[in-house]
Amino acid sequence: MASSEILVELTGVGVERDGRWLVRGIDLQLRRGEIVTLIGPNGSGKSTTAKTAIGIIEPSVGRVVRTAGLRVGYVPQKLAIDWTMPLSVERLMTLTSRHSRQEIEAALASVGVSHLAQAEVQRLSGGEFQRALLARALIRRPDLLVLDEPVQGVDVAGEAALYDLIRSIRDRTGCGILLISHDLHVVMAATDTVICLNGHVCCRGTPESVASSERYWQLFGHRSSPALALYRHHHDHTHGDDGSVTALPDAASDAPCGCDAVHHREHEHRDAHGDHEERARGHA
Numbered sequence: 001m002a003s004s005e006i007l008v009e010l011t012g013v014g015v016e017r018d019g020r021w022l023v024r025g026i027d028l029q030l031r032r033g034e035i036v037t038l039i040g041p042n043g044s045g046k047s048t049t050a051k052t053a054i055g056i057i058e059p060s061v062g063r064v065v066r067t068a069g070l071r072v073g074y075v076p077q078k079l080a081i082d083w084t085m086p087l088s089v090e091r092l093m094t095l096t097s098r099h100s101r102q103e104i105e106a107a108l109a110s111v112g113v114s115h116l117a118q119a120e121v122q123r124l125s126g127g128e129f130q131r132a133l134l135a136r137a138l139i140r141r142p143d144l145l146v147l148d149e150p151v152q153g154v155d156v157a158g159e160a161a162l163y164d165l166i167r168s169i170r171d172r173t174g175c176g177i178l179l180i181s182h183d184l185h186v187v188m189a190a191t192d193t194v195i196c197l198n199g200h201v202c203c204r205g206t207p208e209s210v211a212s213s214e215r216y217w218q219l220f221g222h223r224s225s226p227a228l229a230l231y232r233h234h235h236d237h238t239h240g241d242d243g244s245v246t247a248l249p250d251a252a253s254d255a256p257c258g259c260d261a262v263h264h265r266e267h268e269h270r271d272a273h274g275d276h277e278e279r280a281r282g283h284a
């Protein structure tokens with residue numbers, strides 16, 4: 001991974017609007033073939049950071065460097081579409097750019113919704129809709145795929161299938177993927193690197209190291225109630241092939257933050273050795 005091309009790099013990025021810093025001090029690198037997930041509570045600056053990374057928003061301070069000729073496939077959180085007009089999936093694919101029938105068919109097939117080409121977008125299930133949006137982003141054959149809340153409106157079983165699909169897109173195409181979520185489930189499913197935001201970077205690292213860091217707990221864990229179950233994951237070591245046990249470093253960095261964020265799941269993870277448990281409990 002370390003030798004892969006850097007697709008986009010943010011250094012000391014801040015975005016100020018109306019005298020308020022939406023995000024500040026953001027450092028982020030995303031490489032080809034890497035999946036980076038931005039997590040954080042509502043309003044913590046995830047979308048702002050992603051939009052700045054792909055050039056939709058100009059930073060007020062700091063530097064954004066994108067590799068020359070970078071092709072971006074972006075699935076925003078909300079689409080500016082007139083939902084009162086009937087719209088087929090096929091037409092959705094060509095709303096903003098022209099594509100041949102073969103390209104459309106290939107893109108829909110790659111996300112498993114070939115059969116929905118003529119379906120009305122308004123009638124799709126949450127999961128089908130997200131797949132159609134993915135196809136629309138993939139048809140551009142992006143180097144970088146940016147997915148803002150890709151499992152919204154999708155049930156738990158559908159979520160797992162979508163994460164698998166996202167990972168397989170990365171494996172198949174080699175693109176880099178920037179995922180945005182306030183749902184920690186995404187983080188454990190398909191991510192190489194997690195960046196935990198709350199206006200600034202609270203902590204970053206592998207899902208395991210972030211989930212075990214104190215700053216992450218401050219953001220997501222301690223304020224949880226039984227009804228809004230909390231996230232628990234305690235990997236403090238790894239197991240080598242020879243059975244050796246190695247302590248994991250604490251990857252937390254940057255300033256701590258305290259906020260009222262709670263999370264809506266409990267995970268317990270049981271690995272091959274039976275000393276961890278993961279189980280999704282409850283779905284908000």
Ligand SMILES: Nc1ncnc2c1ncn2[C@@H]1O[C@H](COP(=O)(O)OP(=O)(O)OP(=O)(O)O)[C@@H](O)[C@H]1O
Nearest residue numbers: 017018022040041042043044045046047048049182
């Ligand atoms: N153009 C803008 N002008 C002023 N404030 C803005 C603008 N865009 C976003 N904000 C504010 O910036 C903050 C961060 O917004 P952003 O959409 O990046 O958060 P987010 O982490 O993606 O949130 P969510 O999880 O709710 O989607 C919010 O308080 C939002 O209201």
